[in-house]
Amino acid sequence: MVSIAKVIVDVPTMQTNKPYDYLILAEFDEQIMPGMRVEVPFGQGARKVQGFVVEITQASNFKGELKAIANLMDLTAVLDEELLLLGREMARWTFSFQITCYQTMLPAMLRAKYEKKIKVIDEIPENLFFELFKGRNELTWDEATERGLMPQLLKLKKKELVELSYSVKNQAKTKKRRMIQSDLSFEQLEEEIIGLGKRAPKQSVLLRQLQSLNNESISTTDMNKKYGVSAAILREAENKKWLSFFEEEMYRDPFKHKEFKKTEPFVLNDTQEKALQPIMKAVKQHEKEVFLLKGVTGSGKTEIYLQTIAETLKNGQSALMLVPEIALTPQMVHSFKGRFGGAVAVLHSGLSIGEKYDEWRKIERQEAKVVVGARSSIFAPVKNIGVIIIDEEHEGTYKQDENPRYHAKDVAIWRADYHSCPVILGSATPSLESRARAYKKVYTLLELPERVNKKDLPVVEVIDMREEVKTGNRSNFSIVLQEKIRDRIAKKEQIVLLLNRRGYSSFVMCRDCGFVLPCPNCDISLTLHMDTKTMKCHYCGHEEAIPRICPSCNGHKIRYYGTGTQKIEEELHDIIPEARVIRMDVDTTRKKGAHEKLLSAFGNKEADILLGTQMIAKGLDFPNITLAGVLNADTGLGLPDFRASERTFQLLTQVSGRAGRAELKGEVIVQTFNPEHYSIQLAQKHDYDAFYQKEMLLRHRGNYPPFFFTILITTSHTEELQASKKMQEIVESIRPNLRPETILLGPTPKAVARVNNRYYYQTIIKYKHEPTLFKQLQELLSQSQKEMAKGLQIAIDSEPMHFI
């Protein structure tokens, strides 16, 4: 009986968003199982694609002739039953392809890579052979296109002298090392040592080491580095049959050179104990309860996480914890590795793809039982999950802004449901959505209202920058802030300065005619980058020289406006020359490990001031920081985004938490042009509850989440009319099927209507209850296939983070 595999193929179109049937050849019959990656022929020609086996059955409904699976790409399944099911369901609620979901779940190394080659299969004229193939037998597709050889090659193909070959490249390479094992017993080795001449000291060292191995093995590198035994000696020893070599798979350990000091659980205070109890109960009883742990900065949330995880490990279960990428600091890693040692796998963007793959394998083999990582770690192949923790749950980075547009929180709750275990959402400033759910008792609210060190939250002083301007201070630093910075430097204490760059960029403008340099491809102005001395477009990546003369009026009065971290650093240097500044932003942290290096330099007090963007607001904990400054608190407030106030409040609260973590008292300076804005005033008072009340009122008035669910539909096309027409059509087709209280905003052009020469139109749907809406939209997507093949793009984003 021939078995049949149902395969999701790597061809992202609606028609292929269902399994295709393939025959399983006898040679694979034993090993094949659902969740494995396979290489399958697809379409006419010789094209081969990667696919995922989702099921193995005995019969097929397909009317045509089945093709056979060409190759297995894995020895064991890379997706288990749970993840296969999750991918299928996620594709539905994120309006994306199943294949895209599966690819997202896996480390980059297991994602499909294709190799397209042109092979010589018959005699071709010698001159052509050398001209085209340079005497080789095959040519990569890329090279052929680059050298413009395709027309000639296609002619040869017609004559069947060459053929196209496709293959799926399996990049999943493990790192191996060469190991030595002794082939002689202790006594035999002893004899060899006695028999050695005095002039063979290295061999004697080797033999002594082999004796001390005690049936263990040692790597050739260790033997060389630690004992100075060279490869030549080892080779000779192999010839003498003293030892033999074998290959051992190893992990690329990103923390190879680090020691983690073992930490012990702290004794919890009463409030922590009170918060921990219900969680522990849920962990022990395997209840799928969602907790919202609301604790002020420094209230010891991490210790609660650690003790919860310890409990799940005790029960033989594993734990999954998400943190925002930028909070994945060495400090964070330390506290987890310190408590749980080798049982911890850490996944973050700073790892190489090889390192990520190895961490993934450690989890897959259940060697790591605790996973700490950013958004995509929610798909870690952990079995038997005992708890899922999402720290800083309000963070927008948990929502992926490309397909599949999933929210890690939704996936967490899905997986917790599957495993029947609790979820902990932790934050000092919960998202309104989560807080509201806790209010409605959908989540269980747990609160940690005080800091562990019993210190008061730092005093926040709000500086009205309008007054500064009036008194003639045109700089970005208020007089008060300048004084405080000098004071801290004198006291050898440290400072963090945050530049809130959201919605802000530096641009150049002509003072005479007001001309602002636009991007040729997008409807947006170019941003000045001092490091590369160019103008860049943040949307399409276009780059050009900084103009000296105004292209519009030929004037010479081109000036820089706006504020970047680079400019602030220079300004700071002018005002306070003695300040030693470390700047942290995308430009200085791009390189691998740069982030960590800068932070440890700051930790070693090599600088007085840490100046940066959002990335310095999260999680860092330096006892010597006593002053935190926000240079421009309100740049986000002007944005047409209903979450602007919430983000500002969260950011300010977070920054306040950076100051005065230890013995020294902290102080916070917030500079703003909107000192009376409620998000700034309430952040100053550390009053989350009042902010929640106020903001809920406004959300209610504006019919925004959490009172309404939202879906954002975007169409785009290189021709504006096509995009607008389709959007119009979509709105007309769904409106009649919606309830009267459902609100449609659109169609409207997007705020940046043209990006990369494509035109964007959007519609927002706000609804309370639309049981058929998802189905309708699914339908809409599948009906639009033809247009989508002709350059139209439709994106559907449920609960988007940004509406512009």
Add this chain to the structure above:
DNA sequence: AGCACGCCGACT
């Protein structure tokens, strides 16, 4: 995505 099929214009 990539390939074949099929239907129209310009060429040996």
Add this chain to the structure above:
DNA sequence: GTCGGCGTGCTC
């Protein structure tokens, strides 16, 4: 008449 343009539809 044939070569080759790309619009259309299918891939187990």
